[in-house]
Amino acid sequence: MEDALILEYKVHDGEFQRAGEVSSDLKKKLKAMGVPMDTIRKISIAMYEGEVNMVIHANGGDITVEITPEMIKMILADVGPGIEDIDKAMQAGYSTARDEIRNLGFGAGMGLPNMKKNTDRMNIETVVGQGTTITMEVDL
Amino acid sequence: MTIKEAAAILDAEVLTCEDRLDQEIRTLCGSDMMSEVLAFTQEGTFLLTGLCNPQVMRTAEMMDLMCVVFVRGKKPTEEMLEMAREEGLVILATRTGMYNACGKLFVAGAGSGCI
Numbered sequence: 110m111e112d113a114l115i116l117e118y119k120v121h122d123g124e125f126q127r128a129g130e131v132s133s134d135l136k137k138k139l140k141a142m143g144v145p146m147d148t149i150r151k152i153s154i155a156m157y158e159g160e161v162n163m164v165i166h167a168n169g170g171d172i173t174v175e176i177t178p179e180m181i182k183m184i185l186a187d188v189g190p191g192i193e194d195i196d197k198a199m200q201a202g203y204s205t206a207r208d209e210i211r212n213l214g215f216g217a218g219m220g221l222p223n224m225k226k227n228t229d230r231m232n233i234e235t236v237v238g239q240g241t242t243i244t245m246e247v248d249l
Numbered sequence: 250m251t252i253k254e255a256a257a258i259l260d261a262e263v264l265t266c267e268d269r270l271d272q273e274i275r276t277l278c279g280s281d282m283m284s285e286v287l288a289f290t291q292e293g294t295f296l297l298t299g300l301c302n303p304q305v306m307r308t309a310e311m312m313d314l315m316c317v318v319f320v321r322g323k324k325p326t327e328e329m330l331e332m333a334r335e336e337g338l339v340i341l342a343t344r345t346g347m348y349n350a351c352g353k354l355f356v357a358g359a360g361s362g363c364i
Contacts, residue, residue, distance in 0.1 A: 129307030136311070146292075146313070153311040154287050161304070201288075214300040214308075217284035226288075 114176040120160055120187075122169035125213060131172055132157040142176075144249065151227040152181055152247050158220040159185045159243060165210050166190065167241065183245045191237035199225065250274050250359045252316050252339055255295065258353050261318060261343035264325065265333045272315055272339075278363040279351040283308040290314070290363045297350050299323055306332040314338065321346045 116138070118131040136153045144152075156172075163170045167189025175182040192198050198205075199221050206216025225231045228245040235241040253270040256263055263270065278290045279297040283304055286296060292313040298305060301323040309317050310332070316339040319325060324342055325333075333340045343350060355362070 126303055129304065129310075133307065133310060150292060150311070150313060157307065157311045158284075158287060213302060214281060214283040214304055217282045219284040219288040223284070223288050 112177060116174040116176070118172040118174075120163045120169040120172060123164065124169075125164055128161045128164040129157055131160050135174060139176075139181075144181075148247060148249065152183070155224045155227040155245055155247070156183055158223045159183070159245070161215055162220050163187050163189070165206055165215060170240075179249055181247045181249065183247075184242065185245075186240070186242040188240040191239055191241055192233065192235045193237055195233055195235065250354075250357065252295070252341075254357075255316075255318075255354060255359060256341050258357055259318065259341065259343040259345050259350055261341040261345075264340040264342055265330055266337055266339045269337060269339050274315070274360045276363050277351075277354060277360050279347055281347075286312065294363055295360070297347060297354075299347055301325055301329075303329055303332065305329070306336075306338070309333070309338050310336050316341065318343060318350065320350050 120131060121127055132153055135156055136149060139149045167187035170187030173184040197203050201222045202218040204216045204218035210216040229248050230246040232244045251271050251273055274295045276291055277295045280286050281298055281300045286308050290312055293315045295316045296314050297318045297320055299321050301319055306329050318341040320343055322344045
């Protein structure tokens, strides 16, 4: 992408306490750039859900954010177990989260539907046993 | 109803942002599931929750919530309070349980519910 500002982040494996740090940093940067608050909120929700998913399900991973005057693109890539059935995973209420995660307030099965709801385009590429890459775009 | 008035109804302790208690409450939500809060609440919502971990603060930050009340005697850590202060988020704590806390605010006409 020409003239894109690229931000790169690491999401750490198993550190549930730290989940959300990437989303928080991105939100602060977008605020400083003057992106409208409604747009920031949508991006923040999508990013946060994605980031938490990476910790809960996938042992962490890498997040790349590309910002242009027209769009914000978020690429969330992990080398976790992959998603067996994407259609099922996209259903509200369906979750493969462990009980300990539900006790932490997540695992309600709203993550992927929430990410789709708050972005303009979302694509999931996944291979079971190898990992998942989710790309989301929000128009500015 | 302001946050100050809600705190009095709930007999709640104010733990952060004592200078922001005059804000008017518009929408409220009672939930222990942060995934639901992310899916169904609006910015500026007044949240009651029995879940007490740093992810509640992150959820509040992402959603731009106005206030979080920890019910049934839950007390946030100093780390969580610091996260709240950075965001200007009012934190209250009450011994009242979730059902009674929501009920008292509802009956007093606090605002409309999200979920």
